[in-house]
Amino acid sequence: MIIAILIIKYKPAYKVILGGEDLGYIENKKEFEKIIDENILNKQGENIAFVTINKDLQYEFAFIDDENETNEQEIINKVELASTTTYTSYAITINGENKEYVSSKEEAENLVEEMKKQYEEKLQCEIGIVKVYTENPEDWKTDTIEIAKTNINNQLEDKLQEKIKIEESTVNGVLLASQPVTGIISSRYGDRESRSSGHGGLDIAAPLGTKIYACGDGTIVQAGPYGGYGNLVIIDHGNGVQTYYGHCSKIYVKKGQTVKSGENIAAVGSTGDSTGPHLHLEIRINGTRINPQKYFYKNK
Secondary structure, three states, rough: OOHHHHHHEEEEEEEEEEEOEEEEOOOOOHHHHHHHHHHHOOOOOEEEEEEEEEEEEEEEEEEOOOOOOOOOHHHHHHOOOOOOEEEEEEEEEOEEEEEEOOOOOOHHHHHHHHHHHHHHHHOOOOEEEEEEOOOOOHHOOOOOOOHHHHHHHHHHHHHHHHHHHHOEEEOOEOOOOHHHHHHHHHHHHOOOOOOOOOOOEEEEEEEOOEEEOOOOOOOEEEEOOOHOOEEEEEEEEEOEEEEEEEEEEEEOOOOOOOEOOOEEEEOOOOOOOOOOOOOEEEEEEOOEOOOOOOOOOOOO
């Protein structure tokens, strides 16, 4: 009789408990779990790796009043709010640094293989792939393979051009990266003109007082009058490399001082054996003069 009364007045259900909080009742636990599995834990979407429910989900069998309605959809919504979606993508890396993101592993592998053939040996760099995860898709934006290819190619090409520039500006292992003065070449290396021997440097005409910059890092070994050079600055860059800056009107450095590439060391003048304001620039390796135009003012 008791069982009959229960069947008439009550109906079986399951209470859903999420992290200790009672969410309500459902009629069919199996169907409810199927919905949670398909719509939340295994939901489909771009770059979704997996979904986790952050709180413990439990069920308790119960009898509830036959007039009470179950609230499956409301409970599903609450469970979904308690879930975290983790997204995945494939990052193209250059020397371990993430540069571009694509959705497909296959696309990433094809792109990396192509870039390796074109740049890896030239740049002596490492181009690779890493799978990345995030709970916030705004952390990175995946690009189409065409955009990613263009961006990676541009970055690697920039690195290659920078490497070439550095190599072309390196003298006996010393980087001379800064053009010493802005002006017009008035006499080239090797010119004889009225000289008994070829010109040992490069003359760059510029207005009186124009700033002169150190071609590279080094130590000042001469800063003052020096015969026909007039006011002369000599920088020792190491490895037998020295640069000479002649005919200066003013000198802003002292002997023994260390300077950085691009630092203002003097001003253009016409001191010593000079017919007008200009910088006389020399580059020497172990005392032997070389043509400065191998490194500066190449297209002039």
